[in-house]
Amino acid sequence: MTARRSCLAVILAAGEGTRMRSSLPKVLHAVGGRPMVGHVLAAARSAGADRIALVIGHGADAVRKAVGALPGETEVFVQEERRGTAHAMLQARAALEHGADDVVVLYGDAPLVRPETLERLRARIADGADLVVLGFEAADPTGYGRLLMDGDRLVAIREEKDASAAERAVRLCNSGILAFRGLHVLPLLDAIGNDNAKGEFYLTDVIGLAAAAGLSVGVEIVDEQEVLGVNDRAQLAACEAAFQARARADAFAAGVTMIAPETVFFAYDTVIGRDVVIEPNVVFGPGVVIESGAVVHAFSHLEGARVAGGATVGPFARLRPGADLGTDAKVGNFVEVKAAKVEAGAKISHLSYIGDARVGAGANIGAGTITCNYDGFLKHHTDIGAGAFIGSNSALVAPVAIGDGALVAAGSTIVEDVPADALAVARGRQAVIPGRSAEIRKRLAALKAERKAAKD
Structure with missing residues (x-):
């Protein structure tokens, strides 16, 4: 009417x-x-x-x-x-x-x-x-x-x-x-x-x-x-609390599981699918879509991100604007993702930063890996192919591409493209000198004793 x-x-x-x-x-x-x-x-x-x-x-x-x-x-x-x-x-x-x-x-x-x-x-x-x-x-x-x-x-x-x-x-x-x-x-x-x-x-x-x-x-x-009208900060907080209570009720009605709902905070446009599980202390900023069957673990913060069904986030993860997680992808603890597509089944399990990048399907990103996306003036893209394996503590200096199935050895700093199925090692060669550790300990112990005697 x-x-x-x-x-x-x-x-x-x-x-x-x-x-x-x-x-x-x-x-x-x-x-x-x-x-x-x-x-x-x-x-x-x-x-x-x-x-x-x-x-x-x-x-x-x-x-x-x-x-x-x-x-x-x-x-x-x-x-x-x-x-x-x-x-x-x-x-x-x-x-x-x-x-x-x-x-x-x-x-x-x-x-x-x-x-x-x-x-x-x-x-x-x-x-x-x-x-x-x-x-x-x-x-x-x-x-x-x-x-x-x-x-x-x-x-x-x-x-x-x-x-x-x-x-x-x-x-x-x-x-x-x-x-x-x-x-x-x-x-x-x-x-x-x-x-x-x-x-x-x-x-x-x-x-x-x-x-x-x-x-x-x-x-x-x-x-x-x-x-409710807002005239002061206390009323603003009361209004926020009422908004969150409404959002949580709507999420429950849509088939979302929240372990501790009073600790989960939504934005005005948060979209959560059925059978999503949200653990305690999760904050959704604007622009987040979580598709059916995903899990968001505790103490995670998401903004401007999409999480596909079956994917897992956190605990202690941060998804920034432009993060796009594919089906069954994993972003684990203390991982930050920004303006990056993480394709189906890819894993970034811990302690990494992936920004301005593509992580191909099934790729595995080792702990401590970072994409060096900013040169002080411009952002640059890192492309990691399907099935690639990036060893722990690696730095990928953009713009750079890692081919499908390639392997980057742990501790490498990659500044050039790596072809598909290749192994890239970019670190100093290890040298082993027998007995040198004992010599160093003996010398330092003597120096310590000498300084102690002089002080006394």
């Missing part, structure tokens, strides 16, 4: 966020690896908003730049003076005048609202409501505006300082998120006055104006955690 209706989402993100004690604009602080405002933009688009107006203020240049890097088109408006939420919304007058069947108002510091919830608001408008407010039952309503109902009809939003004792006992509270029938938005906003202690224009005043005009005003209720 809502898919056939046009929708404008107005996101208010002009607050200064002084309680964050940060030089970074509040809405750019991250939850689940994505700026809060990015979550809100994504939810609006997923709920069918075909146009988005973002009202910004503090840190406008930084917010504009960050939003410009996110997917989708966003109209940006600047609130130069802070004169209340209704005043902020009217900064997007040009977008509002363009018209829309539905207008949804969101906040850039409330990143957990679900697209399904916004679709419910839009469905209420499509079913005949003129204005719908998103409310929640607060465990502790202190500080929130109370939603005062007459049956199913919302008649007022009462701020706590203005509420009676009976009204303060009401636990149904205002999230600030609401949806309008588009044709009513500007008349209601233009009717809001600023006859109050702060001289500001409050968006909540639309409820009384709409009721006085005989419009249909309703409430949609969600869980309190979904509408």
Whole structure:
């Protein structure tokens, strides 16, 4: 039903966020690896908003730049003076005048609202409501505006300082998120006055104006955690905790095993397949895909990486952006992989760095191997063929290629290509001198005794 209706989402993100004690604009602080405002933009688009107006203020240049890097088109408006939420919304007058069947108002510091919830608001408008407010039952309503109902009809939003004792006992509270029938938005906003202690224009005043005009005003209720707002670092941490709890629940529902779920941290776009096992203390940064049947061992950190089915990662492994592990590949303990394709069945078992490289199918990389990919100015590629064996403590100085089935002797520094099935040895020849160790020990013991006698 809502898919056939046009929708404008107005996101208010002009607050200064002084309680964050940060030089970074509040809405750019991250939850689940994505700026809060990015979550809100994504939810609006997923709920069918075909146009988005973002009202910004503090840190406008930084917010504009960050939003410009996110997917989708966003109209940006600047609130130069802070004169209340209704005043902020009217900064997007040009977008509002363009018209829309539905207008949804969101906040850039409330990143957990679900697209399904916004679709419910839009469905209420499509079913005949003129204005719908998103409310929640607060465990502790202190500080929130109370939603005062007459049956199913919302008649007022009462701020706590203005509420009676009976009204303060009401636990149904205002999230600030609401949806309008588009044709009513500007008349209601233009009717809001600023006859109050702060001289500001409050968006909540639309409820009384709409009721006085005989419009249909309703409430949609969600869980309190979904509408958590962020004003300080403690609330940011609480929001992150709520996001992670949701992500873990989604992972369990998708068939993922987590040994200690409270120690596993997901990003906003983490994709985990069925029958994946995740051990304790694993962190997923943005851009990770783990395919069915893979195992991520404890204390591993993954970002921008793909892990195919049957592959194993860790413990204590780091996959950086561009790491791509094939089926049944192994990246073991204290291994770092960056911008490298590790093909099916290849093994990098321990204590190695593989960057800007290809490791061919079935290859074996010995402990302590590194690809020397950076010359101080440019990155260079290392190509390791299928079935190759790289001995422990080898340095492969890129650009260099190791052919299929080649063997690099332990401790070698390889600076030239190695043909397929060849053996490369690039280290000093070992020399054995019988009895020399005993001579050295005798000489050093005498020197030590001489220095001790002189000291005494």
